[in-house]
Amino acid sequence: MSILKAGPRNALTDIAGLLVGNASDERLKSGVTAIVCEKPCIAAVHVMGGAPGTRETDLLSPENTVETVNAIVLSGGSAFGLDAASGVQANLRARGIGFELGGQVIPIVPAAILFDLINGGDKDWGTYPPYRELGFEAAQNAVTEFATGSVGAGTGAMVATLKGGLGTASTRLPNGTTIAALVAVNAVGTPLIGDSRHFWAAPFEIDSEFGGLGLPHPMPGDATDLRIKFRERNHPSANTTIAVIATDAVLTKAQAKRLAIAAHDGFARAIWPAHTPFDGDLIFALATGASGKAPAMDDWIDLGAHAASTMARAIARGIHDAKPAKGDLLPVWSSLG
């Protein structure tokens, strides 16, 4: 319903210089999504969930030295999925991509995981989990036209009452800057309003990109009752939404952190509830600088607001794009009556 326009792909790869690769294991019901930077990108992170799982995020603090990264990894597998960054590093090193120091090439690859260990997949992997190899494959697969829904880090994702998924969206701001989001949605809460098929993110939808249903009318009386994944089973950490917000604007590392903070309002607008103590909700920010334009003071209002709106849309699109698979514990959005 917005008057804003999406970019040509309505995807993270509308930011020139960013590539996205998925690796999915259907038997495992899990996977890895790698965001590869063709040139090093300014990066930051902001964590708001109470149960995060991360790697190389201290490096991203504005006061620390390294300012750019070569890739970001979103992975299933809970704490085991942090191995995916090792695979991405190995792939990038083989291609000569990384931070150079004394003749060595060190790919800088921050990573975050979501919990998908209790989702009907076969987790009997022996001594070492398969995420390192999935990470290598995801980096190898990095392209501009990538799949969404039940792929990559979204393969085994679930929300309160549905399959989750990998979603993406982009926005061209009036000043020519592009902002784009990629998110693996596995929240404890729900992206839907009550028991309806309507998305909380509906006010931000562009061109029926997630079904064009708008908001329900009248609003269901139980719209804000809590619908919580696995509540009866009491798995408090079985959740997490992890994302990347990216722009072609020229940002400092501290400004990228501000963009990551702003994008969290997209979680709040698209998921109810979000940012719980049992979600590891976090957002990485990437700034390629490819537009050559640093935002003026006043540009920050639009940049922050549409970091949030683009993220909200990407969340709804991830759920919208989910596909059924053998052994699923929950239905997909497209199957709802």
Place this chain on the structure above:
Amino acid sequence: MSILKAGPRNALTDIAGLLVGNASDERLKSGVTAIVCEKPCIAAVHVMGGAPGTRETDLLSPENTVETVNAIVLSGGSAFGLDAASGVQANLRARGIGFELGGQVIPIVPAAILFDLINGGDKDWGTYPPYRELGFEAAQNAVTEFATGSVGAGTGAMVATLKGGLGTASTRLPNGTTIAALVAVNAVGTPLIGDSRHFWAAPFEIDSEFGGLGLPHPMPGDATDLRIKFRERNHPSANTTIAVIATDAVLTKAQAKRLAIAAHDGFARAIWPAHTPFDGDLIFALATGASGKAPAMDDWIDLGAHAASTMARAIARGIHDAKPAKGDLLPVWSSLG
């Protein structure tokens, strides 16, 4: 529309042991709100806006020593308003309320301010601003039945196209815990949907507490277009929403921080956009422990979610309760056609 119930006052003072006092100066178009703790309260803060103005917030970090506070101050006056805490301290010291050390009584009084210096009020106060004395008066006025709307820290508040105000709300959770919010709403963005009278917070409304209009149908096509206070005048820091979320549950200082984080989703749900680089948006958390009950793991879902929903309702109620005054630059909600 929610099935939840508000507490008997639908106010912060539904948390036994918390009192609220306002001091307002109509000529100044500004004022102070003091939240006084009858017994020392566990406290925390979480800052998400890019332009905060605060005092005694480092003390609130979970790793620092002092765990309880005697009052919280929300004030107008931008950086000058931080003097309000001095007045509250003087008032509490005279009453013998504070942290005792070697026979001295030191009231611990964290404070935050909002920017209301360009709102039609007379700011020609001579050498020293009047906030110290307003703070003293606010603490003196602390009671269980307090006014909302254009009073205290909300006296001179504005949002994008309307007068702002001081709002409050409470929720009785199914497990008997009470959670309550108090907020001075002065955001750069808007609590209303497009040009309508409808509040973004509508899905969370209880018993028509802010007009009972629900969401507009159909949703206006420009619902998410940015409406920004003073955009043409380019005063990037002329904003800020500051709040307290409180509960009678038994929380640690670190858990109080988690409650403050969760309550920020209420800003995101009630204001568009929120958390901009030009808002000093922040939330203090207070836990009295009066219920004697520490939340179990699973209780945290409800506690966090309704920290957000209660905050969203308090924001809408603050705007709803605003009253017109001489020299106002913007209309009040109740005057909208």
